[in-house]
Amino acid sequence: MNAAMRKTQQVPVIAVDEDRCVNCHMCIAACPVKYCIDGSGDKVSINNDLCIGCGSCVRACTHDARSIMDDTAEFLSALSRGEKVVAIVAPALASSFPGQYRQFMGWLKSLGVSACFDVSFGAELTVKSYLNHITANKPALVVAQPCPAIVSYIEIFRPEILPHLAPADSPMLHTIKMIRDYYPGHKDSKVLIVSPCAAKKREFVETGMGDYNVTIRSFKDLLDKRKINLANQPEADFDNPPAERAVLFSSPGGLLRTAIREVPDIQSMARKIEGPELVYHYLDSLPASVAKGINPLLVDCLNCEFGCNAGPGTLNQDKSPDDIEYPVEKRSVESQQLYGGRKGSDRTAARKLKKVLAKFWKPGQYDRTYINRSANYHLAKPGDSQLKVIYDSMLKQTQEDHLNCAGCGYKSCEGMAVAIHNSLNKKENCHLYRQKVIESERRIVDSSTIRLHEEIIQATAMVSTIRGSLERLQADAASQFAAIEESAAAVEQMVATLGNASGIASGRRQQIQALAEATAGGERDMIATAGAIRKAADGITEIGNMIGVIHDVADKTNLLAMNAAIQAAHAGSAGKSFAVVAAEIRKLAEATGGNAKDIALSISGIINQIKTSNEMTDRTGKHIKTISQDTGKLADEMSALIDSFNEMSTGGTQVTKGIEELRNVSLEVRDVYAAMASDIGDILNKINSIARISEETQQKVSQNSHQS
Numbered sequence: 178m179n180a181a182m183r184k185t186q187q188v189p190v191i192a193v194d195e196d197r198c199v200n201c202h203m204c205i206a207a208c209p210v211k212y213c214i215d216g217s218g219d220k221v222s223i224n225n226d227l228c229i230g231c232g233s234c235v236r237a238c239t240h241d242a243r244s245i246m247d248d249t250a251e252f253l254s255a256l257s258r259g260e261k262v263v264a265i266v267a268p269a270l271a272s273s274f275p276g277q278y279r280q281f282m283g284w285l286k287s288l289g290v291s292a293c294f295d296v297s298f299g300a301e302l303t304v305k306s307y308l309n310h311i312t313a314n315k316p317a318l319v320v321a322q323p324c325p326a327i328v329s330y331i332e333i334f335r336p337e338i339l340p341h342l343a344p345a346d347s348p349m350l351h352t353i354k355m356i357r358d359y360y361p362g363h364k365d366s367k368v369l370i371v372s373p374c375a376a377k378k379r380e381f382v383e384t385g386m387g388d389y390n391v392t393i394r395s396f397k398d399l400l401d402k403r404k405i406n407l408a409n410q411p412e413a414d415f416d417n418p419p420a421e422r423a424v425l426f427s428s429p430g431g432l433l434r435t436a437i438r439e440v441p442d443i444q445s446m447a448r449k450i451e452g453p454e455l456v457y458h459y460l461d462s463l464p465a466s467v468a469k470g471i472n473p474l475l476v477d478c479l480n481c482e483f484g485c486n487a488g489p490g491t492l493n494q495d496k497s498p499d500d501i502e503y504p505v506e507k508r509s510v511e512s513q514q515l516y517g518g519r520k521g522s523d524r525t526a527a528r529k530l531k532k533v534l535a536k537f538w539k540p541g542q543y544d545r546t547y548i549n550r551s552a553n554y555h556l557a558k559p560g561d562s563q564l565k566v567i568y569d570s571m572l573k574q575t576q577e578d579h580l581n582c583a584g585c586g587y588k589s590c591e592g593m594a595v596a597i598h599n600s601l602n603k604k605e606n607c608h609l610y611r612q613k614v615i616e617s618e619r620r621i622v623d624s625s626t627i628r629l630h631e632e633i634i635q636a637t638a639m640v641s642t643i644r645g646s647l648e649r650l651q652a653d654a655a656s657q658f659a660a661i662e663e664s665a666a667a668v669e670q671m672v673a674t675l676g677n678a679s680g681i682a683s684g685r686r687q688q689i690q691a692l693a694e695a696t697a698g699g700e701r702d703m704i705a706t707a708g709a710i711r712k713a714a715d716g717i718t719e720i721g722n723m724i725g726v727i728h729d730v731a732d733k734t735n736l737l738a739m740n741a742a743i744q745a746a747h748a749g750s751a752g753k754s755f756a757v758v759a760a761e762i763r764k765l766a767e768a769t770g771g772n773a774k775d776i777a778l779s780i781s782g783i784i785n786q787i788k789t790s791n792e793m794t795d796r797t798g799k800h801i802k803t804i805s806q807d808t809g810k811l812a813d814e815m816s817a818l819i820d821s822f823n824e825m826s827t828g829g830t831q832v833t834k835g836i837e838e839l840r841n842v843s844l845e846v847r848d849v850y851a852a853m854a855s856d857i858g859d860i861l862n863k864i865n866s867i868a869r870i871s872e873e874t875q876q877k878v879s880q881n882s883h884q885s
Contacts, residue, residue, distance in 0.1 A: 185550040187329070188382050190230040190246050190375040195220045197242035202606060205586025207237035209453040209480075210334065212556055212595075216586070216602045226553040227333060230376030231326035231480045232489025233453050245375040245392055245490055249399065252369055252389035256289040261366040262389075263292040265352045266415070268300070268505070269373040269427040272486040272493055273393045275504035279412035281396075284405065285371075286413050292363055293413065297420035297512075299352030304423060304435045305534055306345035306543050311474070316341065318467055319475050320460075321432055322545070323347050325376035326480040330457060332550040337464050339547050346384075346543045348426055349377065353386045355417070355537050371396065373427065373488030374481075383548065392490025418537075421516045421530050424508050427485035432477040438527050446474040452482035559598040567594045571604045572613045584608035626874055633868045640864055644857045651851060662840065669833055690816075732770060735763055 198220040205214050205221070213227035214234070235243040255262055264285055271278045282293040303323065311319060318341040322328050325347070331338045346354065349370060356363050367388040370377060374392070381387030400407065422438060425431035430449045437443050450459050456478050466472040479485065486501050487493040493501045517526035559567065573579060573590065585593040585606050596602035604610050742763065745756030 185226065185548060185553050187225050187228070187230075187379055187550070187553075189223070189225040189228075190378050191223055191228060191232065191234065192244045192246050193221060193223060194242045194244065197240045199240055199242070200606075201240070202584075202586035203237045203239065204234035204243060206583060206588070207233040207453075208586075209233065209457045210330070211587055211592065212599070212601055214586075214601070216596070216606060217600055226550070229326045229329040229333070229480075230374070230379060231453060232375050233480075235375070235489045236494055245394075247372070247375070247378070247391050247395050247490070248389040249391050249395045252391050255367055255389070259289075261363075262290050262369050263294065263356060263363045263366045263416075264290045264369040264371055265294045265296050265299070265349060265356075265387075266371040267349070267373050267393075267427060267485060268295070268297040268420075268424050268508075269485045269488060269491055270371055270393060271424070271504050271508050272427070272501050273373075273397070273491045274407060277407045279414065280407040280410040282415070283411040283413040284400075284407060285369075287410070290369065291366065292360075292416040294352050294356060294417045295415040295420060296348050296352050297424040297426060298415075298417050299350075299355065300348035300423035300426035300431075300435065301420050301530065301534060302351040302355065302538050302543065303345060303348045303426075304432065304439070305538055306351070307343055307432075307475070308436060308439055309540065310344060317474075318463075318472050319343050320463075321475065321477050323426065323432070324479045324481075324485075325374070325380045327456065327460070327478055328547065329376060329379065329550075330460065332548055333554050334551070335460055335464070336549045336551040338460065339549060341463075341467070342547055344545055346545045347380060348423075350380065350384060350386060350545070351543050352417075354543060357386075358542070359537055360416075373485045373491045375489060376480075384545075394490050394492060397492055418533050419512055419515055421512050421526050422509055424512050425505060428502060428505055429479060429482075429484045430477060431484065433475075436475075438523050438530075443475065447477055448473040448475070449477045451479040451484060453480060454482075456480060556595065557599055559595060563598060564591070564594055567597050567604075571597075571607045571610045573609060578609055580609055582608050630868070630872055630874075633864065637861065637864050637868055640857060640861045644861060735767055735770060737762065739763060 200216065200218075200220055202216055202221075205211055205216055208214055209231060210227060210229060213224045213229070215222045215224065232245060235245060237243075252262070264282075266278070266282065270281060274281050285293060300323070307319065307321070310316065320327075320331070320338060320342050322343045322345075328342065331342055345351075349372075353368055356366075356368070368386070369389045369391060370381070370387050372390050372392050375390075377387075378390040381390060421435075423431070423435045425434050428434075429451045433444055433447050433449055436447075448459075450456050459476075459478070463472060463476070481488050483493070483498055483501050485491075486505060487496070513526060516529045517523060568574075568578075568590070571590075571594070579590045581589045583589075585596075585602065585608065587593045587596060587602075590607075590609075593602060593607060597604060742756050742760060745753065748756075
């Protein structure tokens, strides 16, 4: 045998759809070996090297998260490539397609399958191999091996039974070897297996025989997809000799009912047992029975409770036993009549069948060996102290906490603890743990609901307060809007007044500037006048000085006239003329002196008046200077005031715009307040509803807590 086929690893035969898996652990509950499934994550996964391929999880999963991995696509691809393919057909087909198994073969041949062989005939060869082994080797125990799931279980979990496993091929392998050895025309053909289960794939991989394991259910899906009615298909017979009663091989006890033809008392030496709830427990106890010497000679065992006819790859999982077995029993009667006549004579049937089987059987031709796969199973067993730690983590403090409720899938708390110890599960999947956590959380929720209800009541009061405040705000907003309306009108009037004042002030700007300039000119003229007056005063002063000179001259002239008169008197008549001149000169001197005095007095008065005028001019100049300065300042201030008026007018326009925007915003605020008031009313209604719901919830939680 190929060394690669002897590895302890196993090909996967069961697929998990993670999108559909809900981690319900129904698969673990259904699985006979439990620990091939890892339930420690959010989705389960399969350890293929521990999985026996029984398909129990496929049947148990109500979420369609498990499926059988078969070779439908590869088979159809081989036909499309024109490869030569023959089919071997499990006897369970007759139960899935009652009365139509011949039409099924006709349909297969229409697809391109060149020949169809009946595994029931291979089962006849298998019975012959078993009986030959019992007769020739006198074994203490023979465990039948038609079921590949049971073979895998023994190889992995009960290797001590391997020496007792029948050293002969299964009916399917008998059939394939028969084709290779006795049908040379099909020796090199690929072999399609019309199969009732998933585990058969491993048998073919291990032995290197069989190519496409396609379940009966997959063929039904293909028929439905192509909308093919078998009733309309032509019938075809098998291409090998017919079986006699081995057509019962797919039914519980079928092996014994076939072997009884050769060994009438076989039932007294055999044990018939099937179904995952019984068969694996029985196999676990079998080594002890062997040690005690109380074991039967032959164990006819099958994984499925109703045999291969209700295997995971058939259409019969939900049918009654009568519906399942009736078509098979009917075919058995027909087959026995072929060999034993209408009366079904066992002796006649045995004689005829013996001749037929002799053509297809010889010693050693169908021998089979097995692989010890116990190395795949390395489950760590926790000690007592380790178990206590695990139980504590699962909140199992007392013996009463060990419910063994099977909710985890392991049927016992210890089984769950072992799984947790091997990281194949987690405490959160324990029913008691979840229950206690829920109770704890429920108490927290109970307390929280009370606090929540109180908070909701407080929130209701707060919202009511907010609603009142919002209503007041809404009233204030209305008042504010009215005030803004009034302010807007006043500002608009003020802006208009400012505009008028700005216009008037702008008209007076030039007048004020002319006044300032005239005042400055008056100041300059006054300064010039004051200068002229001072110059005139200086000139008059000089005239006064000159009058003094004239006065002195007059005095001297008068004195001279007096001297001349004296001289004239002395001169007598000769000096008469001179005396006249002297008199005239004296008169002139006196008049000049008098005039000089008058002029001096006038000049003195003029000088005093000029001084007074000069002083008044100085004072007036100072006043004019002050007026000029004040007028300049006034002009500057008036100019600045006019600019301010202009700016105020411009700013007033902006203020008007701002007030208009404020008015619009105020309108929006008023509307928002109204909407908020409405929303707050709705919120208050909802909070009141929530408060009622909270009160009801709190009452229900309290009731549940008291009931618990």
